[in-house]
Amino acid sequence: MMEAVIIGVGLHPFGRFPGKSAMDMGAEAVRLTLADAGVTWPQIQGGFIGSLEVANPDAIVGRLGPTGLPLRGVFNGCATAGIAVSMAAKAIETGEHDLTIAIGMDKHPRGAFAAHPSVAGLPDWYGQTGMFLTTHFFGMKINRYMHDHGITERTLARVAAKNFRNASGNEKAWRRTPLSEEEILASPVLNHPLRQYMYCGPDEGAAAVVLCRADQAHKYTSTPVRVRASVMRSRRLGAFEVQSPSMPAGEPAPSPSVDASRAAYEAAGIGPEDVQIAQLQDTDAGSEIIHMAETGLCKDGEQERLIAEGATEPGGRLPVNTDGGLIGNGEPIGASGLRQIHEIVHQLRGTAGARQVPGAPRVGYTHLYGAPGVSAVTILST
Structure with missing residues (x-):
């Protein structure tokens, strides 16, 4: 089976862009990606494109060139971009294509995702008044986890402060103003124990990745990933997922993040101890803490000590969300996971600029989790 490698990444800034459509942001991200890869749009043989808000994202060919390529739409909630990359890689591995692209784009209104029928079919006012079930679910989930494993509210604040701090050095991030732990702890409680500045927010943005056959990568780049x-x-x-009606008797099944992580480590032929930098789904500060353990990067309860010691900081032994994560960048669903891959690729190349972590990381890990219970994991290496 042929191995797939990434030869180009591109990212439209995340944030709010009045008057600019998701399709235009997506086309801009693609052009950046093609330039980074050193290929042209007509050379792309197939692709996968994801979006929540855009019903026909394949129409992006009208802005890039109607070359007749198969451009398939994908959607798996917050895991959408992970699926787009997976399918683009599989198309190369199976010999269907030599050059593929994964694209993600979205333009979400302010407030929770409740108003979108594809998510929950709830009325507009439900999300606009802060009553969307996912915020409650994440609050209940981390509250239980903190009780079971000795995690404190100070650790929640440390995670959020780290991600805001990391975002301040990222010119394409949305929330670039650092916030102290004290400011975060002083913000209003939304769903106990999570406060206003411990959540990410829906926003706008786009990203793309070009992949090719490993044996042809030398034609395009000296640093394939x-x-x-x-x-x-x-x-x-x-x-224990957002739409579970009840918990069964006895031990519950593991999160899909556990299952996806175990399968990814087995496929990659490595273990969590080999990961040197990670991007984890931080829909809220508690999610990053839980996902550290669910992905095998630490044991339940170890987060309290690791985060206090600075292990997940850019200079720590396992930097997490070095570009600010979802807390710093927000989440345009279709593009969010491709933002993670964009960051890991630059870190592995050594081209992350002011965000570059020391020690030349060689193995990077990206993780996505979406309601009501789906997870996508991608492992990259030099």
Whole structure:
């Protein structure tokens, strides 16, 4: 089986862009990606494109050139971009294409995602008044986890402060103003124990990735990044997920993040101890803490000490969300996971600029989690 490698990445800034459509942002991200890869749009043989708000994202060919390529729409909630990359890689691995592209774009209104029928079918006022079920779910989930594993509210604040601090050095991030732990702890409680500045927010942006056959990468770049694994898993019966009606008797099933991570490590032929830099779904500060353990990067309860010691800071032994994560960048659903890959690729290349972590990382990990229970993991290496 042929190995797929990433030869180009591109990212439209995340934030708010009045008067600019998601399609225009997507086309801009693609052009940046093609330039980074050193290829032209007519050379792309197939692709996968994801969006929540754009019903026909394949229409982006009208802005890039109607070359007749198969451009398939994908959607798996917050895991959408992970699936787009996985399918683009699979198309190369199976010999269907030599050059593929994964694209993500979205333009979300202010407020929770409740108003979108594709998410929950709830009325506008439900999300606009802060009553959307996912915010409650994440609050309940981390509250239980803190009780079970000795995590404090100070640790929640440390995670959020780290991600705001990391975003301040990222020219394409949305929230670039650092906030102290004290400012975060003083912000209003939205869903106990999570406060206003511990959540990410829906916003706008786009990103893309070009992949090719490993044996042809030398024609385009001297720094290809290997796709060692790209895996998605949905929830099993009994998992503690946002739409679970009740918890079963006995031990619940693990999160899909656990299943996807285990499958990815096996496919890549490595273990979590080999990961040197990670991008984890931080829909809220508590999610980053929980996902550290669910992805195997630490044991339950170790986060309290690791975060206090600075292990997840850019200079720590396992930097997490070095570009600010979702807390610093917001989440345009279709593009969010491609932003993660954009960051890891630059870190592995050594081209992350002021955000570059020391020690020349060689193995990077990206993780996505979406309601009501789906997870995507991609492992990259030099």
